[in-house]
Amino acid sequence: MPDISIYLRQHVGDACRPIVKVGDSVKRGQLVAVPSGLGANIHASFSGTVSAIDEQKIVLAADEKQDFASFIPLEPASDILETIEKAGITGAGGASFPTHIKLKTAIPNGIFVANAAECEPLLAHNIDQIEKDAPALLRGIRYCLAVTQAKKGIIAIKPKHKKAVTELKKVLLAEKAQEKPIELHFLPDLYPAGDERVIVREVTGIELEPGHLPLEANVIVDNVETIKHIVEAVELRKPFIDKDLTISGRVQKPKQVLHDVPLGTTVRELLEKAGGYVHPHGEIVIGGPMTGHHGEESDCVTKSFGAMLVAMPFPQEKRRAGILVCECGGSEQRLREIAAGMGAPVVAMERCKRMTETKGGRYRCNLPGVCPGQAAKVMALKRQGAQVIITGTCSD
Numbered sequence: 001m002p003d004i005s006i007y008l009r010q011h012v013g014d015a016c017r018p019i020v021k022v023g024d025s026v027k028r029g030q031l032v033a034v035p036s037g038l039g040a041n042i043h044a045s046f047s048g049t050v051s052a053i054d055e056q057k058i059v060l061a062a063d064e065k066q067d068f069a070s071f072i073p074l075e076p077a078s079d080i081l082e083t084i085e086k087a088g089i090t091g092a093g094g095a096s097f098p099t100h101i102k103l104k105t106a107i108p109n110g111i112f113v114a115n116a117a118e119c120e121p122l123l124a125h126n127i128d129q130i131e132k133d134a135p136a137l138l139r140g141i142r143y144c145l146a147v148t149q150a151k152k153g154i155i156a157i158k159p160k161h162k163k164a165v166t167e168l169k170k171v172l173l174a175e176k177a178q179e180k181p182i183e184l185h186f187l188p189d190l191y192p193a194g195d196e197r198v199i200v201r202e203v204t205g206i207e208l209e210p211g212h213l214p215l216e217a218n219v220i221v222d223n224v225e226t227i228k229h230i231v232e233a234v235e236l237r238k239p240f241i242d243k244d245l246t247i248s249g250r251v252q253k254p255k256q257v258l259h260d261v262p263l264g265t266t267v268r269e270l271l272e273k274a275g276g277y278v279h280p281h282g283e284i285v286i287g288g289p290m291t292g293h294h295g296e297e298s299d300c301v302t303k304s305f306g307a308m309l310v311a312m313p314f315p316q317e318k319r320r321a322g323i324l325v326c327e328c329g330g331s332e333q334r335l336r337e338i339a340a341g342m343g344a345p346v347v348a349m350e351r352c353k354r355m356t357e358t359k360g361g362r363y364r365c366n367l368p369g370v371c372p373g374q375a376a377k378v379m380a381l382k383r384q385g386a387q388v389i390i391t392g393t394c395s396d
Contacts, residue, residue, distance in 0.1 A: 002266065004045070007057050008057060009039075012090075013035065015055065018033045020033075023050060027044065028068070030043060032044050033058065041086060043241050045241040045263040046262060047062070047066060068242075071238060074239055081104060082100075084103065086233070087230075088239055088240045089229045103147045105148070107219070109151055110218035110220065111220075112141065112220050113199055113214075114140075114154070121289055128244075128257040136231050137155070140228065143230055148220055150220065152182065153183070157185075165184065198368050211358030243263055244257070244261070245258055247307070247308050249311055250279075250311065251276065258270075266299065267299045271308075278310075283311050283314075285310075287306050288307055314341040316343050317344040317388060321390050323349050323391070325363075326391070328365060332349060344388065348384035352374065
């Protein structure tokens with residue numbers, strides 16, 4: 001087997017501190033790194049021998065034979081929140097915020113929302129998980145209600161996911177006698193419906209300011225896969241060592257959903273599972289098509305890895321480009337990557353008119369999902385010499 005890289009920063013916050021050393025034999029599920037600040041525990045997803053450690057990763061020489069059905073169970077914990085912390089669970093929807101920190105705030109008059117928006121185009125693993133095991137989602141929401149003390153649970157989902165909705169209605173009907181209700185809330189079929197501020201707006205009617213968290217509205221949001229990992233931690237004492245993901249694009253077997261892919265699996269191995277490239281093809285994209293980033297075959301699955309997509313070749317464009325950056329689409333860096341792939345020199349950059357600077361210098365949309373006209377921005381780019389415009393999600 002190839003060497004396995006276990007990255008020490010798979011979460012918002014600081015890199016974890018290794019607690020193993022070169023030459024140690026480790027088993028799947030074994031704790032190998034702990035937070036040195038804001039972060040989450042990291043466990044081995046393969047069995048093997050530690051062959052190298054640096055500031056970024058622990059490298060395992062993986063055993064030739066792997067038993068992916070088994071793992072070292074978590075040490076007993078005093079409650080659900082401690083179990084989540086021990087398991088190293090982070091948000092699996094992309095932000096990768098440590099889940100035990102998100103859930104530790106009590107909201108007795110608030111709402112816990114399961115985000116089933118499956119926001120990015122092409123991605124399908126969250127909806128597939130509901131279709132296969134809707135009861136597990138309900139159990140996970142019950143665990144989160146117990147931890148947060150929220151008065152009710154909401155499953156935010158788009159009505160177009162008919163099979164998932166049908167499965168959810170079946171289990172909701174069977175558990176009506178529960179003290180705290182769990183309800184479905186249907187989201188509009190727009191992008192970015194899965195953004196936490198959009199979820200809060202659609203479920204509660206509260207419009208959060210840029211930079212504000214759902215807690216400002218007495219709401220906590222976790223996505224479907226994150227809740228799946230909570231269920232596994234509580235019921236199986238399983239750490240976060242496997243990831244659900246989608247494979248799509250220019251591959252022989254597109255639109256594949258893979259569940260329980262061990263962290264550290266390489267993109268090259270995912271390509272093999274997909275039967276290889278369809279030619280011609282362009283770049284590999286890690287994540288969704290809207291907010292993903294350029295990837296290489298040597299990249300590996302982490303806790304925030306949602307998809308491996310293979311794009312069409314970039315259309316070639318030699319005219320001078322202006323880039324229009326918004327929060328809901330590609331970042332400035334990503335749009336510059338795309339322009340470079342097209343061969344277009346970037347001569348100007350503007351931000352969407354809804355972008356507002358928040359603490360730390362980050363720009364956030366003040367009304368996500370409602371795209372404005374951009375005539376003034378287009379004219380500004382043109383005055384700076386742009387002949388074509390590259391943008392993310394703007395509908396104008």
